[in-house]
Amino acid sequence: MTSNRFRIKTQALTQCISCPVRKRALYQKVPECELKHIQSYRQHQMSLTPKTTLYSAGSTPSYIYTLYSGWLALYQNTHTGKRQILGFALPGDLLAFQANAKGAIMHSATTLTDATLCAFPRSKVEDMFNKHPSLATQIAIMESRELAICQHHLMSAGRKDAQESIAFLLLELFHRCRQQIDTSFNKDENSIYFPLTQEDIGDAVGLTNVHVNRVIRQFIHDGIIECHHKKLRILDEERLSKMGEFDINIISSNLLS
Incomplete structure (x- = not known):
């Protein structure tokens, strides 16, 4: 320290x-x-x-x-x-x-x-x-959310291809940032601050840097995202959600109603 x-x-x-x-x-x-x-x-x-x-x-x-x-x-x-x-x-x-x-x-x-x-x-x-005692209840809610996210990433490792896995991860982090970091989200651009490297993404989804780079470049080419200078912008969220089988409800369980 x-x-x-x-x-x-x-x-x-x-x-x-x-x-x-x-x-x-x-x-x-x-x-x-x-x-x-x-x-x-x-x-x-x-x-x-x-x-x-x-x-x-x-x-x-x-x-x-x-x-x-x-x-x-x-x-x-x-x-x-x-x-x-x-x-x-x-x-x-x-x-x-x-x-x-x-x-x-x-x-x-x-x-x-x-x-x-x-x-x-x-x-x-x-x-x-x-x-x-309300803290114990809140921990159970927060941990259940983390379990749901982990289950989806486990499915990605076993059953989803590279595009599907990365699509889910990008949307998970995009919406968590929107909900958890007010200053990170740019509403006009629909973008967030995004400090992850391709190595970080690869280590999260079990892919090489080369494979991650190929998928990200394809997403950019297809007009689905923009990703540069530590900024992630979602251009076609519907298409990305379908590709990653992403459900926003899995990350909303620990927010105030």
């Missing part, structure tokens, strides 16, 4: 009651009158630079985290050193939470961009849940 890539904020911490990502995070159902008590469980906020490992598979993180800003990749490495990305964390997502609080975590988390996180000591999580 003393590294210049991993800095703990000591001043001007974000207040939970005015947090711009609260309505998308674990604490969205907590009444405003209880937020001050929830905030007392937060030990600190931390800022990370790109390509910083927050925690590694096999470790036991001391904290659970709410992502305040930035993108992270959640992944496992095979015995040959190949990376399999399991998912991408966006603002509002909960990180390093698992049922066995004392067990080793099964994946690693690394920043793809600058990121800020709120850290809650794992040792205090049970007490926080006991005093605010």
Whole structure:
């Protein structure tokens, strides 16, 4: 935590009651009158630079985290050193939470961009849940959404071709960004900030960089998307949705109604 890539904020911490990502995070159902008590469980906020490992598979993180800003990749490495990305964390997502609080975590988390996180000591999580039982319900909702997304990616790995797999991933991230990062979405252009490399996409869907490049170029040629300078613009969402068999309802379960 003393590294210049991993800095703990000591001043001007974000207040939970005015947090711009609260309505998308674990604490969205907590009444405003209880937020001050929830905030007392937060030990600190931390800022990370790109390509910083927050925690590694096999470790036991001391904290659970709410992502305040930035993108992270959640992944496992095979015995040959190949990376399999399991998912991408966006603002509002909960990180390093698992049922066995004392067990080793099964994946690693690394920043793809600058990121800020709120850290809650794992040792205090049970007490926080006991005093605010609505949090447990919200975790179940958030985890069910993640399970649904994982099931679709598993189908992509086993049954979908390259175009179908990439189409689903692009739309998943596009709509999650629209819902979770207000400043990322450009309504006039129907575009989002998109920091993923072709290697990131390939590691998420199990394809080589060359194969990803070929599919993305085909989508651009066919007038379905534009993707350049860290910006993804959807030009033909209907066609992309049909191709990827994408249903927006699978990513909407943790939002305020």
